[in-house]
Amino acid sequence: MTEPTTLLDVRDLKVHFPIQKGVLRRVVGHVKAVDGVSFAIRAGETLSLVGESGCGKTTTGRAVLRILKPSAGEILYHPKDGPPVDLAGLDKRALRPYRRDIRMIFQDPQSSLNPRLPVLEIVGQCLRTNGIANGTELEHRVADLLRRVGLRPEYLRRYPHAFSGGERQRIGIARALALSPRLVVADEAVSALDVSVQAQTLNLLQDLQAEFALTYLFIAHDLSVVEHISDRIAVMYVGRIVELADTATLFARPAHPYTEALLSAVPIDDPRLRGSRARIRLGGEVADPARPPPGCAFHPRCAHADARCRAEIPVLREVVPGHQAACHHAESLTLRGILPEAA
Amino acid sequence: MSAVAETLDAGDEPRIVVAGQWKLFWWKFRKHRLAMASLVVLGMMYFVGAFAEFFAPFPVDLPNTRYTYAPPQMLHLFQDGRLAPYVNGYKVQIDRVAMRRTFVTDEAVRIPVHFFVQGDPYLLWGLFPMRTRLMGVEQPGQPLFLMGADRLGRDMLSRVIHSTRISLSIGLVGVVISLSLGVLLGGVSGYFGGAVDTLIQRLIEFVRSVPTIPLWMGMAAAVPTQWPPLRTYFIITLIISLIGWTSLAREVRGKFLVLRNEDFVTAAQLDGLSDLAIIYKHMVPSFLSHIIAACTLAIPGMILAETALSFLGIGLQPPIVSWGVLLQEAQNIRAVASAPWLLFAPGIAVVSAVLALNFLGDGLRDAADPYA
Amino acid sequence: MPEAPLLKVSDLRTHFFTDEGVVKSVDGVDFAVEQGRTLCVLGESGCGKSVTARSILRIVDRPGRVVSGRIEWRRKDGSVVDIATLPVAGREMRRIRGGEIAMIFQEPMSSLGPIHSIGDQIIETILLHQDLSKSAARDKAIQALRRVGMPDAERRLALYPFQLSGGMRQRAMIALALCCEPRLLIADEPTTALDVTTQANILDLMKGLQDEYRMAMLFITHDLGVVAEIADEVVVMYLGRVVERGTVDEIFHAPRHPYTQALLRSVPKLGSRGENRRLAVIRGSVPHPFARPAGCGFAPRCEQAIAGRCATIQPELTTLADGHQVRCLLYSDQAA
Structure with missing residues (x-):
């Protein structure tokens, strides 16, 4: 096999939201929702962004989709033919061709489908707008898409209220696939679903990935789902990536104390093993992204923090090949994962 | 996957699954009995108003001096x-x-x-x-x-029927003017945001802070009395709508702000739709039903405003008759004491129209979000 | 003879009388909670687990109503009262609610009022249920906040709920629920809205408090991981009915009902990656409440359904030899 090709290269991405006060809307500060995030997505893989609420994973996803305008940084997209483009700097018109290649699956199947439009319109809208299909041709296309996501093609005249949560999510997936995208950003795509429906949806996402050679940027907080679906995982904390590694390594040998704590908090789904795992209890609270502490944002809660952690912001660096971590002590710490080392 | 389909087919009535928003709106509205009754009452009132000459036994100004202040038969x-x-x-x-x-x-x-x-x-x-x-x-x-009959022996029934046309249409025309102003300014405010928004919001706050009765009185008093009745009618309508648009503008702006952040609007952006198409295809249909309800609830205010102005003698003037004009004519102790029907006939008309419009508006508002 | 269980629910039915028809949200639920033990009610959305909890406290929203069944509650003096027959707003019900049985919710803001400080709310609850002076109640409130691990409790007494983070708010709600030392705590998805690390802390806290007070817990969740962590016994619900009831070990290691078995298989397991990347699924989705199957509610989705029988016969809850209960025709001949 050849070297995996990079599909998307995010470099030092920053998204800051101004905090405005008073009648004159004076800017009194910035919420640094995403503050210097770099990662690369390889064609055909599933890269997951995990972290707790407010860590900036959703904002990162939305910046990649250019729903938001990044404050700084580059989002280098490698189109099928031609040189890489920096999506961060493009305006609405220039973005249009790339909107077809990068699509999104939303978290809430309720609010992401316009209740006033039938499925045909919801799924077919992007085909019509991009001048790909119209009239009966559009109906055939949408029916075909519905079949691919496991819904009956006859459903295309129905309205969203006629579907269950899992089926609505399938409609959302059909919409994402309609333009034959290369990258799909799935923002908590299965979090709102029930366990049994979640399993169906995860299987569907994997089948579609294999069928259409899709690349996923999977944003989630449920670590067992993430472990199941991802090739590589990036852990975020207060606007930064603290660790990035392939799934097996991350779960077996985390290199950042926050990852270790996060993993240890995952409930063990076997009552016989109850209490067998040493749980790391994090004290304090997640730092405020408007006023992050100096140095490493995790240091107030970290058991290994020293003077350097309090002063100097650690950069994300390669600890061992393919395993990046943003911790000053990544090499010297022996951290515990929750899965045995792969043979 | 066929199991998915089976449960659905068994679960839902087939007609509901392909029902669009207006069908659901109507189904939900129909359950509101009071609103349905009000709709029928209002329908009859507007019908009678539209064909006032046919329904009235006599022309509006036909006097019969033998029967001044004759009681109802x-x-x-x-x-x-x-x-x-x-x-x-x-x-x-x-x-x-x-x-x-x-x-x-x-x-x-x-x-x-x-x-x-x-x-x-x-x-x-x-x-x-x-x-x-x-x-x-x-x-x-x-x-x-x-x-x-009134002091000139004119038939009150004919006069009330004729004034129904004026009073009810003032509400409608006034709402149309308010709505155009409200949707335009509210939409601009909500869509562009920023400084434009701030400016329009401050303007709305200013307009709302002016006491309405003195403002109306001042403006209505400035209307020259020698103007033809039709022009007076339109000017009065315009004056009344000058206040009414503010609440509609706020409603529209609020809806815009909420909808702008809905996931399905984001999805439409990602689908490549232009801003105008998003407004037209996704946002307007989402708040249209709310606006209809808000309009219905705004009509009684207009009717009452016209009635108040005319009652004070600075709104419409005879020979135009509206409920307010009729009430103004009944505004003396003799009428109240010896010919109470002069007060009751237009009074009951005003109260029933306003109540019916309010009930209808409530029903529409409840049905406005059939997906709740 | 062993003591009667603290709470015994038998054949509980709570129906909602809507314009469109009757929704049988809870339609045959039986379980018992022993003192000092944790019973988890497990089920997917719409299975009636939350309505069950609300029925116990008689706080079902209209148009819902407890239509039949018994909710036997053992008072402190050993007498047993049937909550299902008490007047909803009566004095006795008010004393039980909040005093003897407390409840915490997924969304803390639904039990913490936004316009009073958390201190005021806790003090008020204490004064309502206990005969104490105001300063004694205040001390008790500070203690309650300390016990739930809220640092700097004295100062936080004056804070309003919106000034607290999600995890702290959850702690404040638990403090509010526990300030009157209830004998049963009903927790309705208390950690679902929380992050994993906060969830772990809250679960630890609840376990610790339970040991301290010998309090019983009725824990409602859809999360199998949480069940594995905290439950002693488990009740699995589907479409308003209890389909299986047993100890947590039996449920995880020897599930009997096809639904429980399928549910366990469909959850991604840590470390199972690479063996098989496809998850086992339960086909289809939960039927619409107006379209309940005539027989077993799970029959249309069941891999082991017996043709011609499961679709028509409503199975009874069968007690097996080991005390395990299951509502499934596959076990109808194995009744103890």
Whole structure:
């Protein structure tokens, strides 16, 4: 096999939201929702962004989709033919061709489908707008898409209220696939679903990935789902990536104390093993992204923090090949994962 | 995957799954009994108002000096066991102590009432010459005062019917003007945001902070009295709508702000839709039903405003009749004491129209979000 | 003879009388909670687990109503009262609600009022249920906040709920629920809205408090991981009915009902990656409440359904030899 090709290269991405006060809307500060995030997505893989609420994973996803305008940084997209483009700097018109290649699956199947439009319109809208299909041709296309996501093609005249949560999510997936995208950003795509429906949806996402050679940027907080679906995982904390590694390594040998704590908090789904795992209890609270502490944002809660952690912001660096971590002590710490080392 | 389909097919009535928003809206509205009844009442009122000349037994200004302040008559439908509507005539008694005439019903005189009679000629909507009226008497000059007569012996029923047209249409026209202003300014405010938004919001706050009655009075008083009645009518409508648009503008702006952050609007952006297409295809349909409800709830305010202005004598002037004008005419102690029907006839019309519009508006508002 | 269970629910039915028809949200639920033990009610959305909890406290929203069944509650003095027959707003119900049985919710803001400080709210609850002076109640409130691990409790007494983070708010709600030392705590998805690390802390806290007070817990969740962590016994619900009831070990290691078995298989397991990347699924989705199957509610989705029988016969809850209960025709001949 050849070297995996990079599909998307995010470099030092920053998204800051101004905090405005008073009648004159004076800017009194910035919420640094995403503050210097770099990662690369390889064609055909599933890269997951995990972290707790407010860590900036959703904002990162939305910046990649250019729903938001990044404050700084580059989002280098490698189109099928031609040189890489920096999506961060493009305006609405220039973005249009790339909107077809990068699509999104939303978290809430309720609010992401316009209740006033039938499925045909919801799924077919992007085909019509991009001048790909119209009239009966559009109906055939949408029916075909519905079949691919496991819904009956006859459903295309129905309205969203006629579907269950899992089926609505399938409609959302059909919409994402309609333009034959290369990258799909799935923002908590299965979090709102029930366990049994979640399993169906995860299987569907994997089948579609294999069928259409899709690349996923999977944003989630449920670590067992993430472990199941991802090739590589990036852990975020207060606007930064603290660790990035392939799934097996991350779960077996985390290199950042926050990852270790996060993993240890995952409930063990076997009552016989109850209490067998040493749980790391994090004290304090997640730092405020408007006023992050100096140095490493995790240091107030970290058991290994020293003077350097309090002063100097650690950069994300390669600890061992393919395993990046943003911790000053990544090499010297022996951290515990929750899965045995792969043979 | 067929199991998915089966559970669905078994679960839902087939018609609901393909029902669009207006169907769901109607199904939900239909359950609101009071609103449905109000809809029927209002429908009848507007119908009567539209064909006022046909429904009124007499022209609006036909005096009958023999019967000034005549009390309401009872309409008898049957005579000797067969259908032959009639009203009783009046006997005049002179009260020598109080020095005034009083009318008492004269059972002996029976004045036949006919339906679809050829009465005084009129131009329907100022265009079509017609003579047919819903009901009338055989001879001109015979009394038919189902709601009594006023100080010139004019039939109150005919006057109330004619004023229904003016009063109800002022509400409609006023709402149309308010709505255009409100949707335009509210939409601009909500869509562009920033400085434009701030400016429009401050303007709205300013307009709302001005006390309405003195403002209306000042502006209405400035309308020259020699203007033709039709122009006065439009100017008064405009004055009333000047306040009304603010609440609609706020409503529209609020909806815009909420919808702008909805996931399905984001999805439409990602689908490549232009801003205009998003507004037209996704945002407007989402708040249209709310706007209809808000408009319905705004009409009674307009009607009351016109009534108040006319009652104070600075709104519409005779010969135009509106409920407010009629009430203004009843504005003296004599009318209240000896001819209360002058007050009650237009009063009941105002109250029932306003109540019905409010009930209807409530029903529409509840049905406005059929997905809740 | 062993003591009667603290709470015994038998054949509970709570129906909602809507314009469109009757929704049988809870339609045959039986379980018992022993003192000092944790019973988890497990089920997917719409299975009636939350309505069950609300029925116990008689706080079902209209148009819902407890239509039949018994909710036997053992008072402190050993007498047993049937909550299902008490007047909803009566004095006795008010004393039980909040005093003897407390409840915490997924969304803390639904039990913490936004316009009073958390201190005021806790003090008020204490004064409502206990005969204490105001200063004694205040001390008790500070203690309650300390016990739930809220640092700097004295100062936080004056804070309003919106000034606290999600995890702290959850702690404040638990403090509010526990301030009157209830004998049963009903927790309705208390950690679902929380992040994993906060969830772990809250679960630890609840376990610790339970040991301290010998309090019983009725824990409602859809999360199998949480069940494995905290439950002693488990009740699995589907479409308003209890389909299986047993100890947590039996449920995880020897599930009997096809639904429980399928549910366990469909959850991604840590470390199972690479063996098989496809998850086992339960086909279809939960039927619409107006379209309940005539027989077993799970029959249309069940891999082991017996043709012609499961679709028509409503199975009874069968007690097996080991005390395990299951509502499934596959076990109807194995009744103890």
